[in-house]
Amino acid sequence: MSQQPINPGVPNLPYFTPLHADDPGTPYAFKTSSSKTPTLFTPIKIRDFTLRNRIIVAPMCQYSTAPTGPQVGALTDYHIATLGHYALKGAGLVFVEATGVQPNGRISPNCPGLWSDDQIPALKRVADFLKSQGSIAGIQLAHAGRKSSTMASWVASRAPGGRKVSMRAPEEEGGWPQDVVGPMGGGEWSWDGKKNSDGEGGYWEPRTLSQGEIGEFVKDWGRAAKRAVDAGVQVIEIHAAHGYGIHQSLSPVTNQRTDRYGGSFENRTRILVEIIQEIRTTIPEGTPLFLRISSTEWLEETDIGKEFGSWDVESSIRLAKLLPGLGVDLLDVSSGGNHPQQRINMFDSKDYQVRIASRIRAELKKENLPLLIGAVGLITEAEQARDIVEEGGAVAELNGTQAASEIEQEAKAAVKMTDARDGEDPQADVILVARQFMREPEWVLRIAHKLGVEVAWPSQFLRVKFPKL
Structure with missing residues (x-):
């Protein structure tokens, strides 16, 4: 008679990794239905999958895949080391x-891709490890449009003449200068408005996508989504923000086509709607589908925005109301990135994005539309977090005094966003955190400790677990 091993490993992996008694980041209090557990640390079920808490690692460009050769675009051990650590x-x-x-x-020759079945095994290795640690494995599918074929940021920063925002990737570096595409083509439609002949330009001139190419473009989103599912990915996100391909089509500033893909709101959103429909019919019904948008491109007060109109919060609300009927489960609310004339410095702002996310969520609730909202881009700096919580009084509610440390401020800001307090709805259903995870991969464990929430730790790290407060 066989016995269960005392120290079992995660099944169906070609290597041993311990099976945690409790998934890291899961609060013990939740098992006893403690009312003191913040919403941030309660599970959320989206279609067939349940997140152990409401904290999501947002997609972060790493520019770390091979630019050419048999491994082009395939994830590497670097991605297991970094992404795996966040899951752990x-x-x-x-x-x-x-x-x-x-x-x-x-975006660059060193960015990952999923246009070939050859790229599935490397993605599967990453997805398998993320899941082995109790996390949900997601992928953000994207097309950079006119912002493609650029060099990694640290390469651009070393360019002669000082730091550049971007630097063109030539063919000898794996770039594709002749195949940068967008809704509009020509020198005036490069992201920085500079022609290829201008040596100071950081972006290539795009060529116009034909309607025939758009049909194939849409199908390729569906094919990539299927490959992701085949690799074991559990959540798909469509990237329609930050001035990349889909965002370029949404905006009347960068999309001035006169065919069925330009002009009216319905025409400018057509390509996105078709992509959503293609993916939704390709992936299993139980697979969650997220969408990231730039809720505003911050061009309302610019000359170009006044001349052509722009994609603004009202446009985003209008789009958001269509999404539940299309099968989108969560809207990931970001902003900016589509034009150099935008009138906000996103890295120097406070809580603008969470306010917009909250407004969109409220508008959807008025019409009883089932769409989850994710707030992204602000739980990164202590000053941002402090300003958010001081308005709502979350600091006083949690410990009676203004938080003294950055991590306390961040923790309380995260709670403020996802908890319903004083009869008010939460501002968002989940939070997406990016740069702070790069600084502190253990951010989930840290904020749990500061909030007084006892959560499971990785089995291998129990000896260094934070002591109870």
């Missing part, structure tokens, strides 16, 4: 960075 330390869902659905859809 308790994040509920970990996203693989923006992944090109076509070869020319990558």
Whole structure:
């Protein structure tokens, strides 16, 4: 008679990793239905999958895949080391960075892709490890449009003449100067408005996508989504933000086509709607589908925005109301990135995005539309977090005094966003955190400790677990 092993490993892996008694980042209090557990640390079920908490690692470009050769666009051990660590330390869902659905859809030659079956095994290795640690494995599918074929940021920063925002990737570096595409084509439609002949330009001139190419473009999103599911990915996100391909089509500033893909709101959103429909019919019904948008491109007060109109919060609300009927489960609310004339410095702002996320959520609730809202881009700096919580009084509610440390401020800000207090709805259903995880991979465990929430730790790290407060 066989006995169960005392120290079992995660099944169906070609290597041993311990099976945790409790998944890291899961609160023990939740098992006893403690009312003191913040919403941030309660599970959330989306279709067939349950996140152990409401903290998501947002997609972050790493520019760390091979630019050419048999391994082009395939994830590497670097991605297991970095993304795997976030899963090990308790994040509920970990996203693989923006992944090109076509070869020319990558931001840089060193960005990942999923246009070939050859790229599935490497993604599966990453997804398998994320899941082995109790996390949900996600991927952000993307096409960079006119912002493609650029060099990694640290390469651009070393360019002669000082730091550049971007630097063109030539063919000898694996770039595709002749195949940068967008809704509009020509020198005036490059992201920075500079022609290829201008040596100071950081972006290539795009060529116009034909209607025939758009049909194939849409199908390639579906094909990439299927490959992701075949690799074991559990959540798909469509990247329609930050001035990349889909965002370029949504905006009247960057999409001035006169065919069925330009002009009216319905025409400018057509390509996104078709992509959503293609993916939704390709992936299993139980697979969650997220969408990231730039809720505003911050061009309302610019000359170009006044001349052509722009994609703004009202446009985003209008789009959001369509999403539940299309099969989108969560809207990931970001902003900016589509034009150099935008009138906000996103890295120097406070809580603008969470306010927009909250407004969109409220508008959907008025019409009883079932769409989850994710707030992204602000739980990264202590000053941002402090300003958010001081308005709502979350600091006083939690410990009676203003938080003294950055991590306390961040923790309380995260609670403020996801908890319903004083009769008010939460501002968002989940939070997406990016740069702070790069600084502190154990961010989930840290904020749990500061909030007084006892959560499970990785089995291998129990000896260094934070003591109870």
